[in-house]
Amino acid sequence: MRYSFWNLAREALRGHRHWQRAWRDADPAKHYDVVIVGGGGHGLATAYYLAANHDVGRIAVIEKGWLGGGNTGRNTTIVRSNYMLGNNTDFYEWGLKLWEGLSQDLNFNVMLSQRGQFNLCHSVAQMNAARRRGNVMRAHGIDAELLDAKAVASALPHLDYRETARFPIYGALYQGRAGTARHDAVAWGYARAADQLGVDIIQNCEVTGYSFEGERVTGVHTSRGHIGAGRVGIAVAGNTGRLAGMAGLRLPIESHLLQAFVTESVKPCLDYVVGFGASHFYISQSDKGGLVFGGDLDGYNSYAQRGNLPLVEDVIESGVALMPWLSRARLLRHWGGVMDMTLDGSPIIAPTPVDGLYINGGWCYGGFKATPASGWCFAHLLAEGQAHPLIEDFNLERFADGRVLDEKGVGPTAWAH
Amino acid sequence: MRIHCPYCGPRSHAEFTYGGDARRERPADSNPDTTWWSDHVFLRDNPRGEHQEYWQHTHGCRVWLRVTRDTATHEIGAVAIAADSSDARDNEDRQ
Numbered sequence A: 001m002r003y004s005f006w007n008l009a010r011e012a013l014r015g016h017r018h019w020q021r022a023w024r025d026a027d028p029a030k031h032y033d034v035v036i037v038g039g040g041g042h043g044l045a046t047a048y049y050l051a052a053n054h055d056v057g058r059i060a061v062i063e064k065g066w067l068g069g070g071n072t073g074r075n076t077t078i079v080r081s082n083y084m085l086g087n088n089t090d091f092y093e094w095g096l097k098l099w100e101g102l103s104q105d106l107n108f109n110v111m112l113s114q115r116g117q118f119n120l121c122h123s124v125a126q127m128n129a130a131r132r133r134g135n136v137m138r139a140h141g142i143d144a145e146l147l148d149a150k151a152v153a154s155a156l157p158h159l160d161y162r163e164t165a166r167f168p169i170y171g172a173l174y175q176g177r178a179g180t181a182r183h184d185a186v187a188w189g190y191a192r193a194a195d196q197l198g199v200d201i202i203q204n205c206e207v208t209g210y211s212f213e214g215e216r217v218t219g220v221h222t223s224r225g226h227i228g229a230g231r232v233g234i235a236v237a238g239n240t241g242r243l244a245g246m247a248g249l250r251l252p253i254e255s256h257l258l259q260a261f262v263t264e265s266v267k268p269c270l271d272y273v274v275g276f277g278a279s280h281f282y283i284s285q286s287d288k289g290g291l292v293f294g295g296d297l298d299g300y301n302s303y304a305q306r307g308n309l310p311l312v313e314d315v316i317e318s319g320v321a322l323m324p325w326l327s328r329a330r331l332l333r334h335w336g337g338v339m340d341m342t343l344d345g346s347p348i349i350a351p352t353p354v355d356g357l358y359i360n361g362g363w364c365y366g367g368f369k370a371t372p373a374s375g376w377c378f379a380h381l382l383a384e385g386q387a388h389p390l391i392e393d394f395n396l397e398r399f400a401d402g403r404v405l406d407e408k409g410v411g412p413t414a415w416a417h
Numbered sequence B: 001m002r003i004h005c006p007y008c009g010p011r012s013h014a015e016f017t018y019g020g021d022a023r024r025e026r027p028a029d030s031n032p033d034t035t036w037w038s039d040h041v042f043l044r045d046n047p048r049g050e051h052q053e054y055w056q057h058t059h060g061c062r063v064w065l066r067v068t069r070d071t072a073t074h075e076i077g078a079v080a081i082a083a084d085s086s087d088a089r090d091n092e093d094r095q
Helices: A005-013 A041-053 A087-106 A124-139 A149-155 A183-196 A240-245 A309-322 A324-328 A367-384 B034-042 B086-094
Strands: A031-037 A059-062 A117-121 A145-148 A171-175 A200-202 A207-213 A216-222 A225-234 A253-265 A273-276 A281-285 A290-301 A331-342 A348-351 A357-361 B002-005 B009-012 B017-021 B050-056 B064-070 B076-081
Touching: A031 A041, A031 A216, A031 A367, A041 A059, A041 A183, A041 A357, A041 A367, A059 A183, A059 A225, A087 A183, A087 A367, A117 A124, A117 A149, A124 A145, A124 A171, A145 A149, A149 A171, A183 A200, A183 A367, A207 A225, A225 A240, A225 A367, A240 A253, A240 A357, A253 A309, A273 A309, A281 A309, A290 A309, A290 A331, A290 B017, A290 B050, A309 A324, A348 A367, A357 A367, B002 B064, B002 B076
Parallel strands: A031 A059, A031 A225, A059 A200, A117 A273, A225 A357
Antiparallel strands: A117 A171, A145 A171, A207 A216, A216 A225, A253 A290, A253 A331, A273 A281, A281 A290, A348 A357, B002 B009, B017 B050, B050 B064, B064 B076
C-alpha cells in the first residue's frame, strides 16, 4: 500500500484496523543471486538500490536479530557532508543529496531535519583548519560557511561565552544542509521499499559460516539452514571482523565501544547540531525535546554494547564545559554500540580476496549519515563487480599501499580516530 | 573494569592507558618485507571473546601490563608484566 494523505484519512475513518504489514516476513529460499548479510540501514539500503537500480535477479537480506537493532538504532542521528580527503568529500555529499530526496523516494517519512550544524573552533589554529576544510568543501560544491564568534553567539545563545570559559569560542564552520533524521524510519523505509521490489527480508537468521566451491563463496550457513548465493555482501558494521574471520580474512578493523546519551525532554533550546571543538562532544535536540549527545569511544576493544562509567563522566564534563546549564538536565537513557574502527578512520566498501565475498564496513562512528550513499555504492559493487567512482579510495589495498584516508591525522591507532 | 596491577593492586581502568592488541608480531627491524610490516601495523584478529592486550598504569606505577580480557563481557583474566611475557622475549630474540 502506498502511503498518502488519502490513505491516511481513509484508514483513520476505519479506526486504523486495516493497515497492511509494511514488509513480508519471508522464509529463506534455497538460493538467491545476491545475499546481503545485515539488516541495518546499510544492508537494507543496499538491497533497495540493488533492486531499484540494477538487474541482478533474486535478492535477500538476512539479519540475526531484528531490523535496525544494531548501530542504526544506537546512533545520534546526525547527517552532514563536511569531509576533506579523497573520496570522503564527494561520497558523503552524494549521501546528503540522497537524504534530501529520501522520504519521497521511499514513500516513507524519514523526518530529515536540515537544521544546520556548527563545528566550533576554540583557537586561531582551529579557525585556520576550519577555513581549509570549508574551502575544500566549497571547491566540491558543498555548502560551508566560516562564522565568527558573534555570528555563532546569535544562533546559539546558550553556550558559554564568558571570559572565564575554559575553551573560548572563536567561531565555527557551519554547514546549513546538515541536520538529523529519524534513525528507525530509515531502516523501516528502506525495508518496506526493498520488500515492494521483491527483496526477501529474513530476520532472526544468524550467519554461522560460508560454503565454498573451490575458492569461491557459494552461500552462507545460517541458524535457519544453508542459503545459496551467487554473491555475498556483508554490511554488519561492528561485527565485520567476525564475519570476515569466518572466511579466513584479517582486516584493518578493531571493534570498539561508543556510548550515546539522551536527557529528559526540555523546551526548545538548541536549534542546531553542535560539535564542540575542544573535546570530542556533539549534541542536538530531538523532536521530543531530549538533548541527544555523544563523545569519545571508551577506548578498548569491545563487542559488549554497554559502556563503562569513566567515559560517561568524560563526555558529560565536555558537555558542561560547552554549555554549563547541561549539568541541571537529567539523563533519561544511555546506551552503547559496537563500532568498526578502521586503522585510518575511513570506511571500506570493497571486494575481498575471497571470490564472491564483498564487504561494506569500517564505518567508525560515522555510519548513519552514510547510509544512503553506502547502499547506493555497495549495490553498484555487488551488481557490477567493480567499485563505483565514489568509493574507489575505500578499498582494502590502501593500507599496504600507503594511501590511507586519515581525516584526523592520528595514524594507525584504531581507537584514536 | 578493574585491573589488578601486580604492584598497586586492583585499580580502576581509568588509571590505565590502553595499548591495544598484544598478539601482533612485530617483524625484526632488519626485515625488509613490506607485507610483514603492513600486516603488523594494520591487520588485527579483532576477536569476540578472549583478547590479549597492553595497558599501561599511567596514573600509578607506569608499568606496561599484558592483560587477558573478554571483549564480549569485559571480564578480566590473567594480568602479567609485559616485559616478562614470553612474546616480548621472542621479539628481543628475533632482533
